[in-house]
Amino acid sequence: MASAAPESDIEHVLLTEQQLDSRLTAIAAQIDADYAGCDLLLVGVLKGAVMVMADLSRRITHPVTMDWMAVSSYGSGTKSSGVVRILKDLDSDLHGRHVLVVEDIIDSGLTLSWLVANLRSRGAASVEIAAMLRKPDAAKVEVDVRYVGFDIPNEFVVGYGLDYDEHYRNLPYVGTLKSSVYSS
Ligand code: IMP
Ligand code: MG
Numbered sequence: 001m002a003s004a005a006p007e008s009d010i011e012h013v014l015l016t017e018q019q020l021d022s023r024l025t026a027i028a029a030q031i032d033a034d035y036a037g038c039d040l041l042l043v044g045v046l047k048g049a050v051m052v053m054a055d056l057s058r059r060i061t062h063p064v065t066m067d068w069m070a071v072s073s074y075g076s077g078t079k080s081s082g083v084v085r086i087l088k089d090l091d092s093d094l095h096g097r098h099v100l101v102v103e104d105i106i107d108s109g110l111t112l113s114w115l116v117a118n119l120r121s122r123g124a125a126s127v128e129i130a131a132m133l134r135k136p137d138a139a140k141v142e143v144d145v146r147y148v149g150f151d152i153p154n155e156f157v158v159g160y161g162l163d164y165d166e167h168y169r170n171l172p173y174v175g176t177l178k179s180s181v182y183s184s
Helices: 017-034 050-059 110-120 179-183
Strands: 010-015 040-046 064-072 085-088 098-106 126-134 147-151 174-177
Touching (some): 017 050, 017 126, 017 147, 050 098, 050 126, 064 110, 098 110, 110 126, 174 179
Parallel strands (some): 040 064, 040 098, 126 147
Antiparallel strands (some): 064 085
């Protein structure tokens, strides 16, 4: 169970607030250059991508619109089920739009490969992915990711939008949890 002081449940900090911040600034500059003159739609995947979306979009100087989708691929545990369900769909029509999917993390890749295929089938002009974190050793399917914040080891992480059983999303850094959190 999560304790009253979330910080005390963290085993070690993998990425500090400053590291996340400077990487997002670099990615935003790349997006500004790549999408110059395009009508860009940022699609955030709830709930994990909320922090990345807020921080990344504020660093993009190019005009963008934003929309949100909620899909489920995880229960309350730590393993991907591979089963993707749409819990909340987009409000936008994707026809002819340049879409950039903003994600917190790519683990098995099952969620995003399904999502990208789904968005492409709606007639988008392009669909690319920006993911803050990626676990290369956990990949079950190849996903072509245009912008990656950091490749990390195949460990379960929380913070900066990422949860364990809906907790820890508001930590400003990314870290691993003490094993006592899983066993209690
Ligand atoms: P995938 O389908 O296995 O790539 O998993 C994608 C989703 O699982 C992510 O968007 C997260 O919501 C969740 N997830 C995967 N790895 C982690 C993790 O280490 N911590 C928290 N959530 C995770
Ligand atoms: Mg997610």
